[in-house]
Amino acid sequence: MKTVSCRACPLSKCETLMQHTEEHRRFLTKFRAGEMAVEAGTQILLEGSSAPQFYTVLEGMGLRDKSLPDGRRQVINFVMPGDLLGLQASVMGEMNHSIEAVTAMRLCVFRREDIWSLYRTQPELGYDLTWIAAAEEHFLGETITTIGQRTGTERVAWALLRLYQRLRGLGIGSDARVPLPFRQQDLADALGLSLVHTNKTLAKLRAKGVADWANRELSVPDPEALAQLAVAELESVQKRPYL
Amino acid sequence: MKTVSCRACPLSKCETLMQHTEEHRRFLTKFRAGEMAVEAGTQILLEGSSAPQFYTVLEGMGLRDKSLPDGRRQVINFVMPGDLLGLQASVMGEMNHSIEAVTAMRLCVFRREDIWSLYRTQPELGYDLTWIAAAEEHFLGETITTIGQRTGTERVAWALLRLYQRLRGLGIGSDARVPLPFRQQDLADALGLSLVHTNKTLAKLRAKGVADWANRELSVPDPEALAQLAVAELESVQKRPYL
DNA sequence: CGGGACGTTGATCCAGATCAAGACGGGTGG
DNA sequence: CCACCCGTCTTGATCTGGATCAACGTCCCG
Structure with missing residues (x-):
């Protein structure tokens, strides 16, 4: 190496x-x-x-x-x-x-x-x-606020938005698409939802055209719309230090 | 002052x-x-x-x-x-x-x-x-783990146990009783539960004799039993720095 | 003695869990 | 090259923990 x-x-x-x-x-x-x-x-x-x-x-x-x-x-x-x-x-x-x-x-x-x-x-x-x-x-x-207060749809929308923004902020992916190599089970376990419900919710977001996650790739054509669904404001990622 | x-x-x-x-x-x-x-x-x-x-x-x-x-x-x-x-x-x-x-x-x-x-x-x-x-x-x-994974009863038991242990660790309260000046609504909002459900769950724990929170005072006669209900291990509070 | 904040309790409802069955690859060994 | 398997995703049917709705009790304070 x-x-x-x-x-x-x-x-x-x-x-x-x-x-x-x-x-x-x-x-x-x-x-x-x-x-x-x-x-x-x-x-x-x-x-x-x-x-x-x-x-x-x-x-x-x-x-x-x-x-x-x-x-x-x-x-x-x-x-x-x-x-x-x-x-x-x-x-x-x-x-x-x-x-x-x-x-x-x-x-x-x-x-x-x-x-x-x-x-x-x-x-x-x-x-x-x-x-x-x-x-x-x-x-x-x-x-904590998300898991404690948001509904299933809001949670999934919030999570996808956050992942999308973080990755874009790092310069990963291009335009409206970022790689997202996790399993649906991982997202479900992150949000305190069942796998089945997470899957159905992802399908709904896909149908609405606000977020499409398939084949380890996430596309978010309209972040603002996704933020709306997530009951979250769309804030820009701020600079941070690292080691 | x-x-x-x-x-x-x-x-x-x-x-x-x-x-x-x-x-x-x-x-x-x-x-x-x-x-x-x-x-x-x-x-x-x-x-x-x-x-x-x-x-x-x-x-x-x-x-x-x-x-x-x-x-x-x-x-x-x-x-x-x-x-x-x-x-x-x-x-x-x-x-x-x-x-x-x-x-x-x-x-x-x-x-x-x-x-x-x-x-x-x-x-x-x-x-x-x-x-x-x-x-x-x-x-x-x-x-996050509590809110995402534990059931209502487990959450309430976990929270009461944690509060009890923290306060005892600080030398607050005596024996099995500590002051706990919050409202049920605060606990509900901390755990992502409704006020009504929190109230009923507290009543259940009281009936079981594992935790009694009333009049801004919490008593936990048997922390081990409470930990069991919380699906948590009962670990001792470690020393920490402060400013 | 009226009102507001908080706690309690019962009845009903529903978001999301659980159960069940396939579908769709991709990898492996025969 | 095919048959099978396993991990993942999908979709429908049913069930339930906890939300919501609705009253009422109790205490404190002005």
């Missing part, structure tokens, strides 16, 4: 990510422990474990999920390039959810034990880590 | 909070902008606003909530002593939920603009901020 230098990091091309200063880039080039490629289906982090590494996603998609003692599964959110994985284990000592690769992925690897040197020598990057955690908190709050 | 010195901070007595070193305490004494007392019902932070302050809760309880454009309300979580309020606005520029005082509260006030000096001069406290945000993320993930 070829290691790519930070300068050639695929994330450096992304417009919605705040790019590092030259100093930070130099620091991170030394700070990173290496690169890791995993194939689809790999468990990257395990609930209850305390991995010695954490990661930034360079390429590919995955999902975070959490299981109840009796096996019911909840998808917490979807993992995309730029996301930081394993911060919880790094600061709190243990993961509370698992992370699975849905496509092949490429990850930038950091050593958990080094995280202190980051806070000590690069306070701006420490601040960025807090930013990232706070942003995650923000999104989870929205998810 | 009497200002209490950090040395006399009510949180310094709490066993589940990691206490500051002498150096940090000195720093925080200067860092804090003051103290604020609010009465029950006050809106402390507003969705969409960008307050110039953030706060640590010294006393009292409140809740974070978020509203849909059409008025439906979701309670994101409950606010208790030791919690940090407004971190999102401080790092991301804008709150995505509101925070309301349910009882009278006393808050330790910090200036948002000073947060940089914290990261620069006290990296350990910057790390603590990340810890706090990651912990919040952790809890929200559990909430």
Whole structure:
């Protein structure tokens, strides 16, 4: 596997990510422990474990999920390039959810034990880590609101809209189409709906012409209409830091 | 209103909070902008606003909530002593939920603009901020799992158990009883259930003798039994940092 | 003593769960 | 090259947990 230098990091091309200063880039080039490629289906982090590494996603998609003692599964959110994985284990000592690769992925690897040197020598990057955690908190709050208050149709519309916007913001896909390699079961588990109901709801949205998800590809010809169905405002994706 | 010195901070007595070193305490004494007392019902932070302050809760309880454009309300979580309020606005520029005082509260006030000096001069406290945000993320993930997967009874049992444990961990209440000043409507909105159903479920738990919440007081004679109903394991509250 | 906020309880309804059966590939081994 | 299997998607029929509707009780406060 070829290691790519930070300068050639695929994330450096992304417009919605705040790019590092030259100093930070130099620091991170030394700070990173290496690169890791995993194939689809790999468990990257395990609930209850305390991995010695954490990661930034360079390429590919995955999902975070959490299981109840009796096996019911909840998808917490979807993992995309730029996301930081394993911060919880790094600061709190243990993961509370698992992370699975849905496509092949490429990850930038950091050593958990080094995280202190980051806070000590690069306070701006420490601040960025807090930013990232706070942003995650923000999104989870929205998810809670969706699952707690929105109807089935609203939930599915909301989720498709969010996925579409996130991917477009990352420069993935083109025009009104983005790749979306998840299963309907994953979306159902993310929204607290049954597979059957999710499927029927997707069919309805397709019939209405507001969102068509098939063959691992999602097309949203009219985001505004989808937002309406989702009872959500259509806000632009803001710039965010990454490691 | 009497200002209490950090040395006399009510949180310094709490066993589940990691206490500051002498150096940090000195720093925080200067860092804090003051103290604020609010009465029950006050809106402390507003969705969409960008307050110039953030706060640590010294006393009292409140809740974070978020509203849909059409008025439906979701309670994101409950606010208790030791919690940090407004971190999102401080790092991301804008709150995505509101925070309301349910009882009278006393808050330790910090200036948002000073947060940089914290990261620069006290990296350990910057790390603590990340810890706090990651912990919040952790809890929200559990909430998502609850709302997405648990049944009504399980949800209510889970919530009461969590509230009971958090309060006991803070040294609030005694034995099997803790104060719980919220309305049934708040719990319903936190769990994505209707008020009526929540009420009937509380009555059932009371009849079973596993949890009795009335007159702003909750008693849980047998936490293990409640955990069983909640389909959750009964884990001990771990120590956490605070500002 | 009137009114408003909150809690309680019964009756009815429905969104979404569950059950059941196919359909449609894509991969594998014979 | 075909037969079979397995994972995923689809669609119809039925069932139910929890929503909604409707009253009423209770306490507190002005």
